Amino acid sequence: MRIGPKLNDHAEFRRFRSGELAFRAVVFFSAATVPLIMVGILWELFRNSRLSLAKFGIGFLTSSVWNPVTEQFGALSGIFGTGVSALVAMILAVPLGLIIALFLVELAPPRMSAFFGGAIELLAAVPSIIYGMWGLFVFAPFMADHVQPFLGDTLGFLPLFKGPPLGIGMLTAGIILALMVLPYISSVTRDVFRMVPIVVKESAYGVGATNWEVTRGVTIRYALRGVVGAGFLGLGRALGETMAVTFVIGNSHRISASLFASANSISSTLANEFTEASDPVYLSSLIELGLVLFLITIIFQIAAQIWLWSIKKKLAV
């Protein structure tokens, strides 16, 4: 039985003495802390939401009642708000991010590309509470005075655009989320587009393809996995974003078909109500909300991995 490295063998001796094993151990344990912390968080969330898990069971996910006085809580309005605001953000940000990345990589001269690229990435550096305050004091009035009346007049027959133009609500929150998520999508997509082999693109240009044909047939096919990955990165941010959403979403625990209506997201509910909650069932329900959000994010990450894997199989690139 051998304990420790066999120091007779010179190669093993070198590995041990040159710090190879120490290096590997440090790297492994550092990497292992990440899943450990995740499991720890999941454990704590379960442990602290036991009270409300026992009281409400699965009904917590299907009820939209949120009444601290009678101690009836339900996550449905939060899940709906989180989902819809993230969806609105994705619908706006993914195409826009793609187009911006295409412009920066294919069409813009190098210096303009660097300048605009830097400017877009600055959007990511703005703290989210600044987005919230800007949204509340500048953007919401703009929405209320110009955008929402216009949408109400032209598309008001749709249930999506009914209701008084208050300026705050699901649509405003979705648009601000789109602005916050845009730099992530566009910068990752830009890097992915740059990684497309130049040889393949030039061969396409060489046989007479136009910019659009090269983009559609070559660049996007190569970059699709990266683009989907960038989209899910943005989605992860949109699902969890707190302060910007809290200021402009209107914070009402009601589900409405209209984008003009106020709603609430899970993170905005937590940000608003956690500090003042002192009742055990209330606190436990809030933590269960956090658990629900955590699980939603995990599910989306798994879905992203499955989708990416299936694209790889289909496109074989």
Next chain:
Amino acid sequence: MTSRLIQRATPRLSRYFGLAVVLLASCLTLVAVGAETIHGAGATFPYPLYSQWAYKYNQITGMELNYQSIGSGGGIQQIKARTVDFGASDAPLESKELDESGLIQFPMVIGGVVPVIQVAGIESGTLRLDGNVLARIFLGKITKWNDPAIMSLNTELSLPDKDITVVHRADGSGTTWIFTKYLAAVSEDWKQKVGADKAVSWPVGIGGKGNEGVSAYVSRIDGSIGYVEFAYALQNRLVHVVLKNHDDKFVSPTTESFMAAAANADWKNAPGFYLVLVNQPGADSWPITGASFVLIHREQVDAGKLSAMLEFFDWCFKHGKQIASDLNYVPMPNNVVDLVEVLWHDQLRASGKSLWR
């Protein structure tokens, strides 16, 4: 063998220098810790006042106050866990809960809630409302400004045919607690349907985050009504209403009307100073008044710290009145301060001895 490598690698002087720096830094931190520091945590409402009081007191005596405004819920949890010296809560605890945790509570400063509106053509202090009408507005039963119920109280005003947009608080807060307690006191319907708490299930309306969120929404949305902390209404010059109080008089929200509500309240017979100051008797009393409370443990271990804390609170009561008024808070009236200090003398013990005169 590695230590010999280090020895050969670093010159002797720099090794001793590093050690000296570490020793000096630790000495300095010890000196800083040595000064008396009181730790408190809790309500956000009185935070600006407590920090101003602490600053002035520190200039006089050198005692430091470290107050974390994490919210009433957090303050209650921290004082129960004995991680802070005092907790602060906008909503008082009931006697049962106080006795269970061995705490005493006393009111430190008065605040209150003012309904604010934004209606074209209505100036500050001209719209008259009473509790019943206010409750029906917030229940969604009265939906237009020119509803007969509102018009009957305001015969000389011309009210527009506009929808009422209700603005309430999205976050849990003592302001909501006071406001909903008032609505529950004046409207049986509200009490049954909604109730009173730091956060409630609002029948109608949009939620703003914090007093600043509510004021932002009210100031922008025409035809809106909301409620904010008194200091907020004053400093942001929002359009306030005139309310009918318990004695059927219409009063405006001023420092005097808040103090009248507090002075006329029956503190003596309130166990643990648990008194909801809404709808108090008195011709000048503002009906939506409340106090912010401080919680400390009945049995203290550190007599010196307890004395220092009580001296600070006493200074705030006696000498901090002007500071409070400058910041638009309402200081406790003297008769209540006397009752509070009697409580300190009777109830607080450090190692079995009463500390307060």
